[in-house]
Amino acid sequence: xxxxxxxxxxxxxxxxxxxxxxxxxxxxxxxSNRATLRNSRQAFTLIELLVVLAVIGILIAILxxxxxxxxxxxxxxxCTNNMKQLGLAxxxxxDVYQRFPIFxxxxxxxxxxxxxxxxxxxxxxxTSKRVGSDSGPWVATPVSGFMCPDHPNTSGQSNSTIYADxxxxxxxxxxxxxxxxxxxxxxxxxxxxxxxAWVNNNTGVALGMIGDGVSNTLLMGERPPGPSDTGDWGWWxxxxxxxxxxxxxxxxxxxxxxxxxxxxxxxxxxxxxxGRLENPCDQDHFWSLHAxxxxxxxxxxxxxxxxxxxxxxxxxxxxxxxxxxxxxxTW
Numbered sequence: 001x002x003x004x005x006x007x008x009x010x011x012x013x014x015x016x017x018x019x020x021x022x023x024x025x026x027x028x029x030x031x032s033n034r035a036t037l038r039n040s041r042q043a044f045t046l047i048e049l050l051v052v053l054a055v056i057g058i059l060i061a062i063l064x065x066x067x068x069x070x071x072x073x074x075x076x077x078x079c080t081n082n083m084k085q086l087g088l089a090x091x092x093x094x095d096v097y098q099r100f101p102i103f104x105x106x107x108x109x110x111x112x113x114x115x116x117x118x119x120x121x122x123x124x125x126x127t128s129k130r131v132g133s134d135s136g137p138w139v140a141t142p143v144s145g146f147m148c149p150d151h152p153n154t155s156g157q158s159n160s161t162i163y164a165d166x167x168x169x170x171x172x173x174x175x176x177x178x179x180x181x182x183x184x185x186x187x188x189x190x191x192x193x194x195x196x197a198w199v200n201n202n203t204g205v206a207l208g209m210i211g212d213g214v215s216n217t218l219l220m221g222e223r224p225p226g227p228s229d230t231g232d233w234g235w236w237x238x239x240x241x242x243x244x245x246x247x248x249x250x251x252x253x254x255x256x257x258x259x260x261x262x263x264x265x266x267x268x269x270x271x272x273x274x275g276r277l278e279n280p281c282d283q284d285h286f287w288s289l290h291a292x293x294x295x296x297x298x299x300x301x302x303x304x305x306x307x308x309x310x311x312x313x314x315x316x317x318x319x320x321x322x323x324x325x326x327x328x329x330t331w
Contacts, residue, residue: 089117099204
């Protein structure tokens with residue numbers, strides 16, 4: 001007995017056994033095996049597959065740069081927040097002592113003495129707080145607020161093979177602004193910046209000494225610590241080195257021989273400009289891991305992104321506290 005044809009819709013489609021059939025004006029036009037029809041609907045041709053893959057590739061090419069840019073922007077924002085918190089810590093230190101921290105001659109260094117103001121009292125309690133004392137168990141301790149999130153070294157620590165006696169050290173990405181040139185520290189007035197050396201008879205800068213205004217004077221900037229032996233700079237430093245401070249312009253004849261003897265061939269003067277982690281010459285100037293410029297904290301605690309195309313002469317004016325310069329901030 002032949003199976004009867006059962007209608008399944010109002011458009012001439014019938015089920016006949018295991019086949020799907022179409023009738024037009026009462027005449028059977030075509031029958032197809034339902035399994036075959038189902039399989040044919042699920043299959044893709046090679047051309048269709050290639051088109052889909054091409055569309056996916058185009059979407060990835062369009063979206064990936066946007067995602068990467070969003071992530072870079074987020075990291076830069078976190079870096080800005082770090083510098084904001086450090087700036088506020090310095091200002092809180094000032095409220096207590098009525099002086100800005102001095103660079104490493106009366107204590108371990110500005111990065112050390114502000115630890116209680118960034119909720120790092122436990123680390124601060126382990127430091128010696130003595131002049132030039134930069135060896136001890138605390139030097140290996142990383143402080144997250146001192147490292148830019150853009151830095152590939154997420155541990156905040158580095159091992160030195162040149163300075164084997166130091167061993168593991170905690171790093172800093174942020175340096176205090178000491179002034180224009182290192183030679184100024186040997187003048188009667190000392191460094192011309194806020195966090196320099198030998199300032200005010202080695203007692204530190206008071207607000208009354210900032211004639212250029214706190215919103216017009218740089219407090220700290222960025223210089224990423226490089227790979228081991230090319231600038232693994234520590235937050236704990238207190239000796240007469242550049243782990244925690246920097247000048248806006250470094251001239252070859254200004255730098256102590258111990259700092260430059262291993263890096264022959266560097267171009268001077270070294271000024272604020274783009275740099276590379278693997279280039280030891282870039283330890284001699286402010287720069288950042290952000291595209292196009294770097295973050296700077298002003299003495300009023302505000303943070304500004306200053307592009308590299310700003311003239312070095314303008315940076316020289318911004319790092320001094322009482323030279324009478326009038327700087328129009330256009331960035």
